[in-house]
Amino acid sequence: MTSPTHRTFRTFRIGQIVPSSNVTMETEVPAILRSRQSLVPDEGFTFHSSRMRMTHVTPEQLKAMDADSDRCAVELSDARVDVLGYACLVAIMSMGLGYHRAAQERLHLRTAENGGPAPVVTSAGALVHGLHTLGARKIVLLAPYMRPLTRTVVDYLGHEGIEVLDHTALEIPDNLDVAAHDPARLPGLARALEYAEADAVVLSACVQMPSLTAIEEAEQLLGKPVVSAAVCTAHQMLRALDLEAVAPGAGHLLSGAYARAPLPQ
CATH class of the missing domain: 3.40.50.12500 (Rossmann fold)
Known part of the structure; x- marks a missing residue:
């Protein structure tokens, strides 16, 4: 009699760069990814954050905050996170058209320089x-x-x-x-x-x-x-991990219809 095969349980470390006053991204992204575990019980997640100072959503504070994101990327790479999310959409968008690409490339470089290369997802991108x-x-x-x-x-x-x-x-x-x-x-x-x-x-x-x-x-x-x-960020994080981007209760994008959608080039 052949014994059934079992997949090894895998845990992925999710890193997030968040504004110091953000209290939502560390609840909604974990909620989405944990709901996914009801469908894929042999894959789990832990969550890790580093914070940039910001209390009021003004162009001045957003610019100063973005300059602090390099430090956060390095801190999170110390923990050897598997993917890193930049959790402030308007900070990226206020830095200029198309800036999410430059931010993703720069922050990934910081993680690589620190010996813990990780894909970077910005909420804007x-x-x-x-x-x-x-x-x-x-x-x-x-x-x-x-x-x-x-x-x-x-x-x-x-x-x-x-x-x-x-x-x-x-x-x-x-x-x-x-x-x-x-x-x-x-x-x-x-x-x-x-x-x-x-x-x-x-x-x-x-x-x-x-x-x-x-x-x-x-x-x-x-x-x-x-x-x-937040839903889009969770979708792209899962794809950056080469996981199926599906989670119940998070709308059509995470319904499974786009579970294997390619990453942007």
Whole structure:
């Protein structure tokens, strides 16, 4: 009689570079990846963070914070993380069009120089890639930022071939207040947008504004694929690890339809 074969349990270390006032990315990404374990019980994750100082979402604080990301990458590579996520979308986008590519390359280099090379995912680049993966050329979005920074996000996505048909800036300047925004409000706010011609809806163009618990409700309400920056980051992290990007309760992008989507070139 042949004994059944068993896969060895594998644990992956997830590193995140987060703003000092961010309290959401260390809850939503773990929640997504842990929900995946119900489908793939022989793969698990541990979570590790390094923080950059930022309390108010202003161009000045974002620029100063980004300059600190190299230190964080080195610290996380000390732990030999398997993938590293830069968890501030607007910090990347405010540094110039296409900046996520330069940031990913630079931070990966820092990990390699420290003897712990790891792929780097930025939430900004992940949102772009997630929308391209869905084939979304036209979108609507919600963002917590002040109007000028929200316009930066809109312009950044436009440069990447994604037209924002309509958007709402909630104008919440304090980052802890962003985290306190009730995600149950988001589907209704999204419904007020002109989304009929959109290919997808971005329920939160910010990794600090909670939205995970509202993603699937919004999809049912709007009849469109709904993503967030956090959902897209989790999807790209899994693909960077060469794992199937699937997780229940996180919307269409992580439904399994794009489980083996290629990474951006």
